[in-house]
Amino acid sequence: QVQLVESGGGLVHPGGSLRLTCEVSGFTFSHFYMSWIRQASGKGLEWIAYISSNDDAKYYSESVEGRFTISRDYGRNSLYLQMNNLGVEDTAVYYCARGVGLGHWGQGTLVTVSS
């Protein structure tokens, strides 16, 4: 069955960096767009980045453009989100999701930015 498992979250100081991983299984990774979406505690969903199936297109929300980088490794069936210069406003649960329609989601990983 389709599975997406996020990891790499944790506590980081403002200005710090973190790399999230989304390991997938149960489908052909190279066939699907992949996205990262985040959700601050008690708030709504915010899309932040996606990458095309063949890695030729990447898009970011204005809130993370220039600080976050999305990438993928076909050999490892993994999606990544490199997050630099983190601020307290980046504190959230981060989800990866599959496909244009975000048909499958992982369970999320919590990123806390605090001094």
Place this chain on the structure above:
Amino acid sequence: IVMTQTPFSLSVTPGQPASISCKSGRSLLHSDGKTYLYWYLQRPGQSPHLLIYEGSSRFSGVPDRFSGSGSGTDFTLKISRVEAEDVGVYYCMQALDVYSFGQGTRLEMK
């Protein structure tokens, strides 16, 4: 594209219908003929999951009491008979121009 959902919350008696509206800042009809509007449910403590894609198609495993309708900029999610497992927050999302979500509609049981 700004997505606006109404109501902010609703309280429904089990077995009764429910309806959520979603309006987009511009038409979500693509030149490929598809309408890039999606509906999700996030149950308490869980990840969101897809209910409806391309405006009106039910995703795999979604009960037929859920239906999506609308076109252009105005869309509706309807639940014909609300059940206890339908409690949570409902989001609409557009995928025509990158992605953006509505602010969510919280459904609770009376």
